[in-house]
Amino acid sequence: MVSLSDYLILSAIIFCIGLVGIFVNRTNIIILLMCVELILVAVNTNFIAFSYFLGNEAGQIFVFFILTVAAAEVAIGLAILTLLFRNKGTINVDVTNSLKG
Amino acid sequence: MTFDQILFYVFSFWFVASSLAMIFSRNAAKAVLFLILSFFSAASIWILLEAEFLAIILILVYVGAVMVLFLFVIKMLNIDKSTLRAKFTGYLPLGLIVAVIIIAEMTLVLGGNQFGLDVVSAPARHAADYSNITVLAMQLYTTYVYPFELAAVLLLLAIIAAITLVHRNDVSRKKQSISEQVSVQAKDRVRLVSITSPKKENK
Missing domain, CATH: 1.10.287 (Helix Hairpins)
Structure with missing residues (x-):
């Protein structure tokens, strides 16, 4: 049988892959958004694994709401991205420094 | 090795492999396709955990809607690839070190001593x-x-x-322009037309 720790370590690995993706792809905002999605899926796998092994459905309900919020986030994020491309002509992160942060 | 474990390791392999391929692919459209593969693997793992509804939702909503939205934006924006390839590996060593440290720590914390089968037994x-x-x-x-x-x-x-x-402003939208309203003249709006009235017929 597959133990709970296998699932948790798998989602930890996926989480770290998403994190490295944010480190590595520092110029392309689209891939940054996709790395955030990957991190969210890793977290959701954690929730579902705990929900299954502890026999409590609340974890699955929480994943449902996380998926809802993530879908809304992607829709608004891509809208902002389109707006950025329309105004700047690029979606390179290094060019979008008009806030001087 | 039971059938469950074989399925788990196959799905995990594809999950990790496609995620790695996603973050290291230079082409954004290929990255989206690899992310779709990793979402499918994640959905398979969720089905192993008996969360069938959420697995189907992950495929329908994420692969069907969100990833297609990503592909749509990538195709629409026509991104210049040469600018995106610069500084690709600049932060790779630091990122790898951080990731390896996090994975090692998580493995220590989440290992078999704390969450193994003899601690948290698998439900029927x-x-x-x-x-x-x-x-x-x-x-x-x-x-x-x-x-x-x-x-x-x-x-x-x-x-x-x-x-x-994303709504453009110059689309024909009915909005008030106060300066036009104030500076309007009567001749702009009223047009006087002289009509010759028909003569009465004499009986």
């Missing part, structure tokens, strides 16, 4: 007539009904926000 599989959707719906429409409604409002908000953000 449900019978064939068990319905995951019924269980979730019972919770969702009783205990979590207010969060459910709030989620609906949040989605409406996202629709309005996305449309408002």
Whole structure:
């Protein structure tokens, strides 16, 4: 049988892959958004694994709401991205420094 | 090795491999396709965990809607690839070091001593007539009904926000222009037309 720790370590690995993706792809905002999605899926796998092994459905309900919020986030994020491309002509992160942060 | 474990390791292999391929692919469209593969693997793992409804939702909503939206934006924006390839590996060593340290720490914390089968035993599989959707719906429409409604409002908000953000201003929108209203002259709006009235017929 597959133990709970296998699932948790798998989602930890996926989480770290998403994190490295944010480190590595520092110029392309689209891939940054996709790395955030990957991190969210890793977290959701954690929730579902705990929900299954502890026999409590609340974890699955929480994943449902996380998926809802993530879908809304992607829709608004891509809208902002389109707006950025329309105004700047690029979606390179290094060019979008008009806030001087 | 049981059949469960074989399935788990196959799905995990594809999950990790496609995620790695996603973050190291230079082409954004290829990255989206690899992310779709990793979402499918994640959905398979969720089915192993008997969360069938969420697995189907992950495929339908994420692969069907969100990833297609990503592909749509990538194809629409026509991104210059040469600028995106610069500084690709500049932060790779630091990122790898951080990731390896995090994975090592998590493995120590989440290892078999704390969450193994002898600590948290695997529950018995449900019978064939068990319905995951019924269980979730019972919770969702009783205990979590207010969060459910709030989620609906949040989605409406996202629709309005996305449309408002990308809506162009010069589309024919009926809005008030005060300077035009003040400076308008009568001759701009009123046109006097002289009409010759028909003569009465003499009987």
